[in-house]
Amino acid sequence: MPREFVEYTNDLPIKVSMQNIKKSPIHWHNAMEVIYVLEGSIKITIETESHRVNKQEIGIINPEEAHSIKSITNNNKVLIFQIDTSFFNKYYDIENMFFYTDFSAPEAQKHEKYDVLRKYLSTMLCEIAQKGDNYEDVVEEILVDLLYHLINNFHYLIYDEEELKENEVQFERYDRIIKYIYSNYNNKISIQDIARLEFLSSHYLSNEMKNKVGYSFNDFVNLTRVEEAIKLLLDTDKTISEISEELGFSHTRYFNKHFKKHYKCTPMQYRKKYKVDEETYESLKVYEKLKLKDAYEYLMHYLEDYPRFNYEGKIIKIHVDLSKDTEELDEIWHDIINLGSAKEVLKGNHGKLIKEFQKYVGCEYAIIQNIFSKDMNVFSTEKDRFFNWYEIRQVFEFIYDLDLKPAILIDFHKYKVEFFLALFKDFIDYFTDFFGDKEIKKWRFYLKNSLDENKKSLENFLKEYEDIEFINWDLDYKEVNNIYDTAYMVPYILNQYLNKNSNVIFLTTFDEIYGGEYINNELFYGGSGIINRQGIKKPSYYAYYLLSKLGNEVIEKGDGYIVTKEDDDIQILVYSHSEELESLISLDDLYKRRGLKETAEKKFSINIAALPYNYKIVTYKIDEGKGSSYNNWLSMGKPKRIDEYERDLLIKSSVPNIKLGFAKKSPIYNIVSKIEGYGAFLFILQRV
Template identity: 25%
Template sequence: MVSKHEIIEYGNEMPLKISIQNIEDMPRHWHSSMEIYLILSGSLTIMFEADTFKLSEDDIILINSNQFHEVKSNNTVAAVLQIKQSFFQKWVDDNTYFECNSVLYNDRSKYLKLKKLIAKFVHASYNVTEHKDLLVIPLAYNILYELIYNFRSFKADTPEKNFKNLKRLKGIIQYLNENYTENLTLETIAKREYLSASYLSHFFEKNMGVSLFNYLTGIRLRHAVSDLLHTDLTIEQIAANNGFSNSRYFVSTFKKEYGLLPKQYKKEQKEAAGSENGSKSLQSSMLFLKQQDFLNKLGEYLDKESQKEFPEAKYPTRLIVQSINTTMKKQFLHHSFKTFTSVGRAKELLYKNVRENLKELQREVGFRYIKFHGILDDSMMLYNEDKDGIPYLVFTYVDEALDFILSVGLKPLIQFSFMPRLLAEDPEKTLFFNPVILSKPKDYKKWVYLITEFTKHLLKRYGAQEVRTWMFSFWNVPFLSYIFSFESNEITYELYRITRNCVKECDPLLSFGNPSYGSLDFCSSEFYDFLDYCKQHDCYPDFYNIHCYPVKTSSIGTFVILGRNNKKDSEKDTIILSDDPDYMAHSIEDFKNRILSYPKLPIYITEWASTSSHCDWLNDTCYRAAYIVKNILENYDAVESFGNWCLTDILEELPMDNEEFHGELGLFTCHGIKKPAYYAFTFLNKLMDILVDRGEGYFVTTNGKGDYVILLYNYHHVSPLYAQGVLFNVTFTERYNAFVNPSSLDIHLTLTHVENADYVITHHQVNRESGSAFDEWVRMGAIPLTTEEEISTLKGRSMPKISKELVTVTNNTMAQFALLHPHEIRLISIKKMEYTPSCYRP
């Protein structure tokens, strides 16, 4: 990076600005503003006129106005605060000098207040969305006050740099930056400035602290490094292009500056980049994306006491008042959210814990279908070959898994995935901790045998009438924009057609859907190119099979699934979440609009969640429950299914975690503890069949017989910083810091045209006080559970709150009031009493 005299622009009322920067090397320069560096990662060397300081993580330094300095960075990330010097003129005179340099003092407590203020300023600047200035401007003034109060000093011998000198230096440096490739001499530059060569040399070195020739060489070297790393130019070409007299002199100068020959330097930089990017395997390059969360360092300065200085979570309270005519029936409800549930892989259906969880879910909710991956995996021991390479199939595990599914009232979506090792062209192309193989088959005839014989077996064992009620599909998001893809989309198209035709030849009435596809690329042509292929080859799917995760692609267009990190309090592997709280509604609308020119088919969302992350701590909290309720209620029956991913934290995609609440996607923890998300579905399941009214935060249903069920929710979207993968002051136990000023929700609903009668009204609540196992575990001390007694106790203490009351309606009007905490869901059941001789009121 070539340095320059910096011009910093400020808002009309803002005396400072802040940014988080990856710091690059900068030769000697200056600016009229003051500048503060707070080092978050790496190390930084700053050289002044006579001093050199090396700063590491947690160090802070202030560079005064018009103070010449040079910067050398070693993978440095810093919070950089730039302060308008003229703003200080109200309180300080021209002799004021600020001495703020943590390298000079052993006592770090001197700088803690300033660091806290900077952390708050960053938090407010990046996170607060409403009335930001009212919070940010006072913090800016507090920072200025702290500098004046604790870091102001006076130096009589502070070097004077008058305006005329600075203007001349600016012109010289600009000329050097624009003409560094030319054969510049001291004489030619001096002549341009109307100075003698000796005076120019003395003038430049006195003011900049480095000779003009060495400064020019530094500019040339930095450009040469860029060419070395990013082009295939020879050493001779690089030297000539950047103003060096010959390649020998360039190499000598380079080695003196960087300690290596240019070719060695280039090799080391490439090796470092390769190891960092993880190019050795599909798993490291495409599955895991680790974003270093440097802002977590700032979050460490925000202790609980300083966090209280932000607006309280209970303020302000939002109010919704609605009068609802109960005779205005809006629609009959099909409850399509109950179409699909899911587990990770077919193999998991053989595990006792998973089976018990699924049985309980079916007793309390009752889904109709189940999705899972990997029925062809080697873990199911289905595909085999004899010593002559002749294939044969063993259905023992497959039958056991399918028999269990049917026994609990479910029907399967048979997704033909993933590739058996003996059939894989490239068995080393794998994904996940417990790997699955993503290769195409090495022998397409054997693939046809596998699919055909599998389908025939299902028809024979379970009967055509039963199997025709099942669903079939090929692979999991095998298109190029996803990590499960083959080498090309053409391979995906062909394998889909072959697989579909095999199934249809066994029984043309079997329902076969497209390979699943995700909403992150509904706007791209990829999926619609697939549908065009289907039209050309007469192999349209029988239903649309899509996913809906509110995540964005990585820089290389790859769908990202998270890895896991054990540093609970400082780092988290991340993906980028959408900042749109209505992502699902907009995705469904967009998809429906884009398929208007294609066959009108049922649309099944077979996977969705608030994130695709296996280690997002919010998965364990009340937020996930509110997210589920909000999105299902606001899109009720908009598609044929909403298949939440997934049932349990027992997944084998990533290493298992000893922490009970490690942020996995399940409704149950590994020990079968129900999370708030589980109760979202039990609440939804109590809704009645006729919709009366709905709006932000509420959904009113009836059975048409005088009974009502109301479901309420208080949803808050994650903060802009958290959506970008930045934890800041979010820690393993303080997870709700992911939200900016979440407010309570005061709902007043008045039901009119209600039959005069006595009613039993029951409230079921899930919030941080009731129904949240994670919050209860924190109250228990946030210490790992080690005994069955502790697990059972937590299960018992994290049930939803239930309260009941008797109400008599005499004027055909019933009022319901509810104050919902942030992320709370509440079910209100209103049941008309039917009196019998044994029924009485106390």
């Protein structure tokens, strides 16, 4: 009973399973089978050939190919995709077309075409495991893409002869020849027959076939007959001579000769060894079925930018009672903005972007870093005792023009104490003369990395400036973290301000390059800015934008949402909330946790009781599916560099999605929306 009949999933042309395989005896079926090893190693025998398949490697078993699988390591985890090729035939005739992957060398499957194949398999697994909206249609779309990827990259002829990929005429010719042989191997066929059909000389075709296919014509025909013999030996009671005749051999001894050449035994010996009844066959199968979703952690690299990854169907209900007593909203995001290094402030169009941010958010203070540095031409060596404050003064004047006050970050460990004391004294004296003593006392000074051995000297010095506020900067954060680029930062920032009452002052206005970080592209490398070096706003920028539009009174607040009002207008801010927001995590951890905990998409139903007036509704939405510059960049294929046209496209497309609506006075007004991945939406109800 080695022939198996595949039962496909829910009327889909595919069945997907994950197994820990110990042993799968010889069998075949009319489905194409793709084996994707996630963990460990297995041995696959396909007709006359055996291959070791290691972690992250893929094997393809074509329809009707007899095959068996054995474990090499006990802890293997294997994804098995069984595909109904009749679905493929609707789009392209693949009858008697064969596909193979390369096991010739340890690095053979490192090529990009294998990564694309893994991507298709991963997204297909994701859709079938999650069963989200319209997943059946999405699976079929992926299957069509997979079909043409297989034809263009893993076709038998391309696998053996790469140059055929570039020669369409030759490719189609040898494809016809192979199909002809598979359709007529049991007849008396000759190379002269095929040469006449292709209008070629038999001598030319004989030589070319050996080069292109790897076998002479007669050897290929006999190999095909021998491989087909397996099914007749194991699935019928026909005699050896009957099988030999059915396969097209002129005599049984030729059948025995060619069979023994490939299988190292006679057909009769093979039948005695492997032919079993159905009950015995089932008992020989040893495997453990595993949960499909357990595969996520092995596929994160291929699912991280897939927008439908982790669809979750449940709806989160939020009830808003406008009659509740309100309390004042603590708008701490207005307190301070971190402009980063002084040299960045006046660079290019940075000033314009800072003005735009300040217009929306209206902060009181601006943190300035690295003002005591050679980059700002303050000094050339630590022997200097004349300090040039001209460029720093330009920065401060720009800050004052925006109605901001300086907050200066001082990193003591960069300087010798004696030099720093002279530098700092000159700084205070210069700007006291320029701005006045009263104004300087309004400034903030953050102390970073003060050394214990210098503590006494610093304390004595700072006593001279006891009217100045010095604040300890003890934040523990990374200057570079890939998570900073992502839409995860939208709910993270909102949660920090609204639930933890904490300033997110480690984020700077612009990405900077500090030195030592790994950078593999010009756009998104994990810089701590809310705007990247090309002037493209990251999702984190819009967290502040949404906060700036809240009202000044809180109606109610909970995990993942806040409802505010100002006069007769109402603001409802909802964001994806989960335990990952409590502390910054790495990008790898984010996708691993998201995959295992299913938090990627959330639906919300908001019921507003006793809506007192008619309202115009403005909706702002930003998440992984809408308005995220990082996700738009992923969709572009993660280019390392972009031109001005592409930059403009990214800037224009990376903004919150805005919709307009209208709500009439009603006992209950309902709003339904969803967040794709990490993000937020804000509903503003303006009385009309």
